[in-house]
Amino acid sequence: MPRRIAALLLAVAMLATGVAALVQHPAAGTPKRTVDYVVIAGVAGLRWEDVDEKTTPTLWRMAERGSIGSLSVRSAAAPTCPVDGWLTLGAGNYAARDGLPVTDACPGVNVPIERPDRIGAYLPDQRATVRYNQEKQRWGAVPGALAESVRCTVAVGPGAAVAAARPFGRVDRYEPTLPAEPRDLLASCVLSIVDLGTVAGDDPAVRAAAARRADAALARLLAARPERSLVMVAGVSDTDQASRLHVAVADGPGWERGWVTSASTGRAGYLQLVDLAPTALAALGRPGPERLLIGKAATAAEGRPHDLAAAIAAPADADQEARAQRHVATWFFALLAGFQLALAVAVVPLLRRARRHGATAERPTPRRVIAAVEILLLAAALAIPAALVADAVPWWRTGHAGGVFGAVMLLALGLATAVVRFAGPYRTTLGPMGLVAAVAAVVVGADVLTGARLQLNGVAGYSALEGGRYAGIGTVGLGVTIAGTLLAAGCLAQRIRRSWRPAVIVAVGGAGVIVVGSPYLGADPVGAIALTAGVSIAAAISTGGWLTFARFAWATIAGLAVTAAFAALDLQRPAAERGSLGRFLTALADGTGGLTVHRSGAANVAALVSSPLSLLAVVAAVLVWFALLRPWGGLKRLFGIYPAVRAAMAGIAVAALIGGVLGGSALNVAGAAAALVVPMATLSALRVLDHATDRTHPPLVPPEIPWPPAPADERRPEPGAPVDTPAPADTPAPADTAASGGPAAAAPPTETPAPAATRTPAPHPGQDAPARDRSDRADAAAGNPGESATAEPKGVDVAAPAP
Template sequence: MPSRRGPRRWVPHLLVALIAVGSLAGLAFRPEADTNPGSADYVILAGSAGLRWDDLDPQRTPTLWREASKGSIGWLSVRSAMRVTCPSDGWLTLGAGNYAAWPRSTSGSVCEPVAPALTQPDGIGANLTDQRTVVQNNQDRLPYGAVPGALAESVRCTYAFGPGAAMAAARPFGRVDKYQASFPATPPSGLLSECNLSIVDLGTISGTGTERETRVRTADALLARVVAARPQRSLMIVAGVSDTERSNRLHVAIAEGEGWNDGWLTSAGTGRDGYLQLIDLAPTVLTALAKPQPDKLFAGRNVTVVEGRPAGVADAMLGVHNADHRAIAQNAVAGIFFKVLAILQILLFLLAVPVMVRARRHTGPRGPALPPPRLILGLELALIAGALAIPAALLADATPWWRNSHPAWVFGSVTALFIAVGLALVRFAPRYGRTLWPLGATAGIAAMVVGFDLLTGAQLQLNGVAGYSAVNGGRYSGVGGVGLGVFVTGLLVLAGSLGQWITREWRPVVVVLLGGIGVVMVGSPYLGADPVGAIAVTAGVCVAAAITTGGWLTFSRFAWALLGGLIVTFGFALVDVSRPAADQSILGRVLTELLNGTAGPAMQRAAAANGQALLNSPLTILAVAGVLMLAFCQFSPWGGLNRLFGLHPALRAAGAGVTVATLIAGVLNGSALTVAGAAAATAVPTAVLTALRVLLHAADRTRPEGETDGPGGPLTRAATSPDVHASS
């Protein structure tokens, strides 16, 4: 008998190792490197601060409409080194190919006009007198390492028309090779072929109504003269280079030329068809001109063209597909949603405390009675609803709620409907009376919602209330911080719940199997596209697997968990670092910077982002409230969490894994407690529910005379639950 049992003990360990290797192999697959769709002898970049897609019209702006119809188009995120990109920041960022900023003198609600100090001593070019100071400020005071003028320094000659264009075309020491204050009404032959890069300022589009329409018409008429004067084998790029008010918007991006027709513009920096960043334009110009890119100065990636765009501009960019309008609604509603969620969950926890206290103090016929069954059932349903709020919000983003005149109310109503559906699925399931069913079922629903979204292109997260906004410029594809928190929590809590059904030696297999799926889905560039998040999930899975069989996280268990996590992490990192720099993910770029000693700015950016997210995100409140509630359940004699973990050690392992994964992911991704807050909002309510059930099971079931629990009530069902009696 021992000889037959001995080899079987190695089977779970072998399966764990195979799953880890499979996860590493799944992360190793990446898309092929993007290729430039066409080359050009000349590039003409026409920029207009504030130009948006809803400014375009076939009658008012025939030239812009024609260029958009012929060329490839996309939504342009104009993120710069400032929180809001004003025109001067946008033009400077364009010329730097990196997040840059122009010094500001005011902080009002409207951006300052573009008015750089210019001199023209020779009548040919121009000098930006403040350029050296601007370059020094971007190098010394901002954490992006931007060098304004890096684009101009990489080409033979630049020709700038207008003050904004001069800011983009100036070299780092301030010289603009050729300059005119405006594009001539009757341009001489060959004007745009004097330099291989010409930059034209089409003017600033601001205001509303007739005033805005007049400025758009003026810009369109100027663009018509530029298009008429463009030379052969030229690439025309039209971009709305900035905002004009202190609010973030998405803007126009058009590329028209040989090889650039009838498609979506995209870049490896966004990973989303139809989306590109302002910092992507500089490397695109150099690639189109077959010029080498400056080493370590550009933060953007080459823009490419993908097929699948609707034939009409209106069908592609306006109406139901207006991403700019959806992003505006998302920014407004997201803050409301998470604030309301934080308030409601805190109220739920406050209501749960006296119920738990009363459940623990029932000591016999002479003691106080247990809480009424209806109160317990109502509290249970409210806690389940709270845990389902974020997954329901993700599903609500599949509806066009943002097109309504009252988007917040419509979104709230749709979210409530999906919460009700999920609540019914959990409540009316035959296993509802089982102790772990609400916890495991809600975790499974959360993981399934996020997982299905990732498998279908993360459509629910882009510009979604429970996702991320393209105008913020942080992420455009894959899994966001909120989705990551919900997904890893759902997987590990589900693994912990399932682990209670099997023998201890096989529990690590369940945890690693579901965790390995999570690592691949989070880290794969085809799905979650978050390699840093994959590292965090790997760490959490290793910790959970190490203690899922029971006991505490001893040094030996921690060492094995750390070793397993490092093997997977460094395996993926080495594969990523071995690729060309342009094809590396953020993980490869960070490791490369660490190896060559240039990671200081990246660490500074991460620290600044963590500080901002910590102070400004309502999810920080959810994370803190969740920790305080779990601490109450853990250390109070009537909390019930210690008994829950004693009866179900796999759940304690899941909790430890979730904590490790979400904290690491938040810190490394610069989102502080955002990931942990989403995890707390998903898991803590049902953890409180489960702890309450354990308290009720442990209490004396004798009733004072005359008090009964109705047939089929939650106490009766709980008392007859087979898994509870087996555990007890």
């Protein structure tokens, strides 16, 4: 117990040190007032493919001197139609006008606007819209929160009126169209919101004409802009069911030739629609209602190419990739779930046949069949890492994006499977599991260390259109990282002395926690806490035995220590830069934590019923419970021989469930982890069951008998026969004759046929049977708690002892 306590304390020390070294992100500081006026010009449906030097010369020059980026127009509705986009802009939070479905093209901004005087306007439906977002939506948005944060607001056009209306419906200054001389109007209030029209449809000529009209209105607006003003142009919404990334341009003091970014995205060149309201307030130096605005103030980041055409190509390419990713990812995960389901059904008879063969004389499954099934299991486990690698090739730029991605992914999958198959450790029982886990963890870790470029808008990553994550490690990457890190740690720990196994799991798992939780890398504190819990459980039971109360207590202490370290460091950061853990604790402190819990619960329900990864998790659970954990399934036998692997799988289950539930993704993390773990557990179970039929010959001791055999007249007579002549005194009696009662022991040792029960079947294809026997005997002889009842060296069948 002192050694185990020391190992767990070492885990706490290592993880706390790593977190303290990497989790503290340098504070950017609170934005100070930089301008006297802010003008937000919105064009519904405007994308970067609509912007060029000839069609939109005014916007082109503005983008050339300002900062640009891709705008995600996520709202509380899907898709985000123009009225929902304008509402979200004015709320600084995900809002929607109603819950009516959109079957084709989005309707226009058909909102009743009354003008009781010649100055402002009134929206009679605004109170009902506010009530709908408060009672029916989970975000707690308050339409009009932006207008309530300033003393006076100007609105031009119906969409701008929706964004600038206060919660009770009043618009301070309103004009239906942009006047010919708008200078006085724009200077009358510190905040102006202008509706420049809509760019919709698929016809390039129609879109170009609409973009040209919006550009002409923008030229009048820029000519009349007040001094020391910030002008932002945004494509505030979609126009049909196809969600896209849109234009975001900021021009003003401090926004020269850069990329727009914000703390909500964490990636240069990406901005959310909900970020526009806090950006306007931060530029004006006005405090925003922190409980109402979910977005973060945008800033300008360096690194933009000097050539505007090359700079615009990046967000346009991101829009094309995000559009293709949504369709390809759907069928990829659906096919993966179907393939693993079919493989699970096919492998059950092999498991049962392998176990029956260990106790009967039934012929074993042909080696070629077993080898083919192992290759399929390897491919199933490596499918997600191969899909991640395939995103390094720009498949979305081709005319057949799905087919090209499939070809590239299969090529990467074939190469990865071949590397694992022909590696030296593949011949051992745990070799395939350790190799696949290491490959998966290295692929995701390398992507995170290089900026998570493969996961952004990738098939095995996350989409900027969904607005959930723009940087760091995603849901699928977290599941693969949890599974790969802990499985690799378990396989590595199994190869060393029992007393050092917890330290190995802590070292490998601690590196994974830092990669996942650091804001420089994975930027997922919830995932880091979940992985910490899995590492603690795995380290506690890696030496064998059950999860006793003492072990559970020390594992809990280790997990709570790391969680407290994350929370303390996150709470020290500015409110605008805190992660999900810090925001949740802040909400609990000010009494608004219930809304956060409600959002997480709603997200879990949505993810549970809509994601193919949930099906993967369910299929994995059914296969494990109804097949692998049965007496004939082989998994219990595997756990008995290799306790470190059992500990790793227990830690994976704990970490995946915690990460999915707390992260709002339900079973998605567990599904991604199961896609790697279950095929490898099945392959290892097949090998363990196959080795259960091995036999170890007893040591051959040369018989103490003369050679050649004694003459016939000197042999023992038959029972009851008279004895004529006793054996000579100088002739030794055969050692085995008295015990055997027959002449069989006198046969030459080289010609004695082995009994049927002592046969040794041919080793597994490509495997070294003597090496397996030595390693497994060492595990079984180690005397680990919990192993003695089930562990056995390979080559010895406890059901049929050798004579």
